[in-house]
Amino acid sequence: MLVEIKNLRIAFSTPTGWAEAVRGVSLTLGKEKLGIVGESGSGKSLTARSLLRLLxxxxxxxxxxxAFDGIDVLAASERQMRAIRGKRAGLILQDPKYSLNPVMTAGDQVAEAWRAHKGGSKRAAAQAAVDLLAQVLIRDPARVAGSYPHELSGGMGQRVMIAMMLAPDPELLIADEPTSALDATVQAEILRLMEDLVSRRGMGLLLISHDLPLVGHFCDRVAVMYAGRVVEELQAGELTHARHPYTRGLLNCMPRLSHPEARLPVMVRDPAWLAP
Amino acid sequence: MIAIDGLRVRFGPNEVVHGISLDVPRGSSFGLVGESGSGKSTILRAFSGLNPDWTGKMRLDNVPLDRKRDRAFFRRVQMVFQDPYGSLHPRQTVDRALSEPLIVHGLQDRDARIAQALSDVALPNSVRFRYPHQLSGGQRQRVAIARALMAEPNVLLLDEPTSALDVSVQAEVLNLLRDLQQRRGLTYLLVSHNLAVVAHLCPIIGVMQGGDLVETLSTDDLRAGRVHHSHTAQLRALTVELEDGGEAAARASA
Incomplete structure (x- = not known):
């Protein structure tokens, strides 16, 4: 098992005591695509980041x-964690505008990631960077390699991020809302690209999003989180048969092109959902 | 209510909107969809007076609009922006944010109007003296809508009003916008990249691509797939594919 999470609890200290944000999450992930879905504040990003100890x-x-591939993340030394972060598990964040270095060319950033984990000469790294940019289906990789992030579109920036994460050949890719800042057309392209790369390289994918139909479309399995707990876990194909009222609410409250409705159903939150 | 004819907008040497025309009848809504950079928000901003470098004709209620707008215009036309985190002043209370339009337009009965505005957008009176950071994203967007309604406008320009919100909150805000329109007879010009959101609120939809309005069609035609332009078909296919998910794929391969 690539990832094992059992009864994970994350709390923050506040002036009034500990505030629990994640309250007993258990998940496992092999070489598959797992989606975590939930609203802002449901604890989905914290759960994923705790794996890299980036809280x-x-x-x-x-x-x-x-545990990540049998390594106990809570007990691991900082040195062991550095060998996981980036190298064995890559993290893709929401907005490439903020996660790329604005004063370094895209090619240099990808080359830096490649060299940091694989070593080798600068020239080899620069060549590898262009190859990686070509792998994320950038049509003119040499030109993009020489561009600064502000010269690239959002979709292009996100491809550069993905190329950078793929450089050390990680076993797991964690994507935290990778397409929320992008257009619908670009969104589909990026997700298809990630799906394709993950299957081709036999990696595990942890896709975090608030968009349930989107996740259902691109993942094998979906875990739905509410208020720090996984309330339902199901196969992506069985999304329409979801049983938990919260999952059903998430599906129903979206306006749909194919089924017009005068009023959208509004989620009525049942306090019972908070109970373990 | 809104009539735009041959609108062209420039940023320096670049023309970003290449002569578009649209009409929105009183009390109706028009939705603009397209990718980022297609010029949809620019049209909204040019109409609201935020982009001065435009040519063509724009009319509000049959009155031609000038480069310079008078105060009456800003009373009749109000805008709601995408991100309520960015559009509310972080160090002003809700009360202050809602008072501002009243002061600018010299309206009386501030107390009663603010209380009314809060109840119109279904916010409890207790939020009145809170700061934006003490509110949730959905509550903040309600405050932004309440602020736009303070001066009793006829027209609301909505720039991606629900894109920064969770889907459950989006449903509440969309219902609110629809209720307000029915109650007050508002005219909406709505911009979004989400086809389903636009179709939910607007009976007529304009599709933008690269600064051109490539197709204007009714929502019924869009839902039924009676589209003419390839870009419209592409946007529709993406949305429908995600909505039907595996079902459609299974049907196609069967």
Whole structure:
């Protein structure tokens, strides 16, 4: 198993005591595509980031088991974690505008990632960067390699991010809302690209999003989170047979092109959903 | 209510809107869809007076609009932006944000109007003296809508009003916009890249690509797939594919 999470709890210290943001999440992930869906504040990003131990300093993490490929993340040394972060597990963030270095060319950034994990000469790294940019289906990789992030569109920037994450051949790709800042047309292209790369390289994918139909379309399995818990886990194909009222609510409250409705159903939150 | 004829907008040497025309009858809504950079928001901004470098004809209620707008225009036309985190002043209370339009337009009864505006957008009175950071994203967008309604406009320009919100909150805001339109007879010009959102609120839709309005069609035609331009067909296919998910794929391969 690539990822094992058992009874993960994350809390933040506040002036009034500990505030629990993740309250007992258990998940496993092999070489497959798992989607985590939920609203803002449901704890989906925290869950994914805890795997890389990339949480804010005032967070308290507890778990019966939190392991990446058998390595206990909670007990690992900082040195061991550095060998996982980027190298064995890549992280793609929402907005390439903020996650790329604005004063470095795209090619240099990809080359830097390649050299940091694989070593080798500058020239070899520059060549590898162009190859990687070609792999993420950039038509003119040499030109893009010489461009600065502000000269690239959002979709192009996100491809550069993906190329950078693929450089060290990771086993797991964590994508945290990778397409929320992009247009619908570009969104589909980027997700198809990620899906294709992940299947071709036999990687695991953890896709975090608030868009349930989108995740259902691109993943094998979907975990739905609400208020720090996984309330339902199901096969992507069975999304229409979801049983939890929260999952059903998420599906129903979206306006749909094929089924017009005068009023959208509004989610009525049942306090019982908060119970373990 | 809104009539735009041959509108061209330039940013320096670049023309970004290449002569578009559209009409929105009173009390109706018109939706503009397209990718980023297609010029849809620019049209909205030019109409609201935020982009001065335009040529063509724009009319509000049959009155031609000038480069310079008078105060009456800003009372009749109000805009709601995408991101309520960015469009509300972080150090002003909701009360202050809602008072501002009243002061600018010299309206009386501030207390009663603010209380009314909050209840119109279904916010409790308790949020009145809170700061934006103490509110959720959906509540903030309601405040932004309430602020736009303070001066009692006839026209609301909505620039991606729900794109920054969770889907459950989006449903509430869309219902609110529809209720407000029916209650007050508002005219909407709505911009979004989400076809389903636009179709939900607007009976007529304009599709933008690269600064051109490539197709204007009714929502019924769009839903039924009676489209003429390839870009419209492409946008529609993407939306329908995601909505039907595996079902459509299974049917296609069967």
């Amino acid at each position: 804010p300093g005032n967070a308290r993490v507890q778990a019966d088991r939190l």
